[in-house]
Amino acid sequence: MQSIHSTSSSGLMNSGALKSIIPGTSPTTTTQPPLSLTFNHRVSSNPARLVVRSVYQFDSASASTKVNNVNGANGSPAAAVTAPASFNIGGVVGGGSRADWQSACAILASKVVSQQQDTEKSGGAGGQITAVNGHKAASASLDLVPIDSLPKALTIADLSPAPMHGSKLRVAYQGVPGAFSEAAAGKAYPKCEAIPCDQFEVAFQAVELWIADRAVLPVENSLGGSIHRNYDLLLRHRLHIVGEVQLPVHHCLLALPGVRKEYLSRVISHPQALAQCEHTLTKMGLNVAREAVDDTAGAAEFVAANNLRDTAAIASSRAAELYGLQILADGIQDDSSNVTRFVMLAREPIIPRTDRPFKTSIVFAHDKGTSVLFKVLSAFAFRNISLTKIESRPHRNRPIRLVDDANVGTAKHFEYMFYVDFEASMAEVRAQNALAEVQEFTSFLRVLGSYPMDMTPWSPSPGE
Numbered sequence: 159m160q161s162i163h164s165t166s167s168s169g170l171m172n173s174g175a176l177k178s179i180i181p182g183t184s185p186t187t188t189t190q191p192p193l194s195l196t197f198n199h200r201v202s203s204n205p206a207r208l209v210v211r212s213v214y215q216f217d218s219a220s221a222s223t224k225v226n227n228v229n230g231a232n233g234s235p236a237a238a239v240t241a242p243a244s245f246n247i248g249g250v251v252g253g254g255s256r257a258d259w260q261s262a263c264a265i266l267a268s269k270v271v272s273q274q275q276d277t278e279k280s281g282g283a284g285g286q287i288t289a290v291n292g293h294k295a296a297s298a299s300l301d302l303v304p305i306d307s308l309p310k311a312l313t314i315a316d317l318s319p320a321p322m323h324g325s326k327l328r329v330a331y332q333g334v335p336g337a338f339s340e341a342a343a344g345k346a347y348p349k350c351e352a353i354p355c356d357q358f359e360v361a362f363q364a365v366e367l368w369i370a371d372r373a374v375l376p377v378e379n380s381l382g383g384s385i386h387r388n389y390d391l392l393l394r395h396r397l398h399i400v401g402e403v404q405l406p407v408h409h410c411l412l413a414l415p416g417v418r419k420e421y422l423s424r425v426i427s428h429p430q431a432l433a434q435c436e437h438t439l440t441k442m443g444l445n446v447a448r449e450a451v452d453d454t455a456g457a458a459e460f461v462a463a464n465n466l467r468d469t470a471a472i473a474s475s476r477a478a479e480l481y482g483l484q485i486l487a488d489g490i491q492d493d494s495s496n497v498t499r500f501v502m503l504a505r506e507p508i509i510p511r512t513d514r515p516f517k518t519s520i521v522f523a524h525d526k527g528t529s530v531l532f533k534v535l536s537a538f539a540f541r542n543i544s545l546t547k548i549e550s551r552p553h554r555n556r557p558i559r560l561v562d563d564a565n566v567g568t569a570k571h572f573e574y575m576f577y578v579d580f581e582a583s584m585a586e587v588r589a590q591n592a593l594a595e596v597q598e599f600t601s602f603l604r605v606l607g608s609y610p611m612d613m614t615p616w617s618p619s620p621g622e
């Protein structure tokens with residue numbers, strides 16, 4: 159019996175992807191007294207090594223509280239908000255009281271005067287105070303900063319860099335370059351800048367924090383079924399589904415150059431990929447250990463980076479190219495028409511239309527009563543609205559309902575959240591009426607998004 163082990167991102171996975179960006183998780187503190195607090199979102203510009211970190215940093219060199227938002231797309235500062243918290247003037251560090259402030263100002267004033275005198279004496283500009291408290295000081299002759307170089311007021315665009323005209327849409331995905339999610343991002347937004355993230359949660363946060371404009375998320379596969387975690391995340395976050403793509407998934411068995419099948423003692427990949435290739439691997443005589451990692455391309459990267467001659471990865475042919483691996487076997491998915499469905503997420507919903515086929519995704523919890531699920535679903539059936547998917551997940555807040563019966567004891571009913579996709583646009587009256595009716599039977603109802611269906615003509619993966 160083969161087993162699939164779960165390995166956390168701190169284990170096998172060695173990606174340079176976006177890391178968790180929950181503020182305060184990786185504070186960098188100095189032993190010096192906290193003089194200013196810097197909150198930095200730093201995004202490296204190397205797409206294969208993109209890391210976003212929230213750094214709370216006590217910065218004794220600056221006398222202010224700064225929030226620096228560094229734009230991930232080009233690495234240039236997008237915003238810097240400065241507010242006095244405590245101060246450091248001319249080497250005098252103040253704790254923030256009025257008396258400290260005044261004495262520090264006095265010291266500063268005397269320094270200005272003495273430096274002005276030095277400058278005047280020397281007749282040069284060499285003795286100018288260049289910066290006070292992070293701000294450029296006016297020159298000694300008091301010719302103030304020219305009007306055209308006055309600092310510009312921050313605008314909402316500085317704080318939330320959306321793609322400007324002509325710039326690329328930034329799309330967050332889970333995994334490293336070569337992952338199928340990256341390919342899905344490219345299919346959904348052909349000219350986008352794909353941003354690798356080490357977890358799904360991080361991809362959501364990247365959009366919520368305006369580091370990315372969209373996230374692309376796998377929700378189901380034709381062989382492996384639903385990706386449950388992502389259903390839960392859709393509910394926990396407030397992003398909107400704005401589109402879907404269905405990607406043919408063509409798996410390859412990858413190993414270091416020169417490695418033969420007989421040398422292998424394990425195969426590593428994303429759990430979905432291992433599941434999608436299970437029968438083929440067995441048919442190939444590869445009865446070796448399977449190990450799960452965070453994404454397919456991450457598995458390929460791991461084999462290459464650690465020079466593992468006894469390990470193969472299941473990943474895309476692009477991953478083979480990127481990480482210098484050879485393809486031992488091509489098209490090893492158990493079904494040639496292996497497809498993964500991804501949804502695209504954004505901060506704002508799109509306006510639903512009726513000029514092309516639309517799908518709408520909802521989630522609801524139903525109230526007590528008889529045949530409630532039947533009643534809810536019939537609201538669609540009576541209006542000729544086809545359901546394309548139904549999924550249930552445990553109700554997080556109320557997973558169990560106790561039903562007491564004096565004679566026979568207590569029944570424990572499991573409570574669910576139901577996710578339904580149906581083929582209609584929210585711009586259609588029949589869809590609005592159906593939802594109005596659904597609302598009557600439900601204790602909770604949310605529209606996750608109404609979006610164009612992926613209608614690309616069917617093209618099985620190459621080599622099929």
Ligand SMILES: O=C(O)C(=O)C[C@]1(C(=O)O)C=C[C@@H](O)C=C1
Pocket residue numbers: 332333336337338339340376379385407428430431452453454455498
């Ligand atoms: O690991 C990857 O390459 C992914 O993009 C993730 C993922 C998934 O979660 O299902 C996407 C497509 C394939 O089904 C296999 C893995």
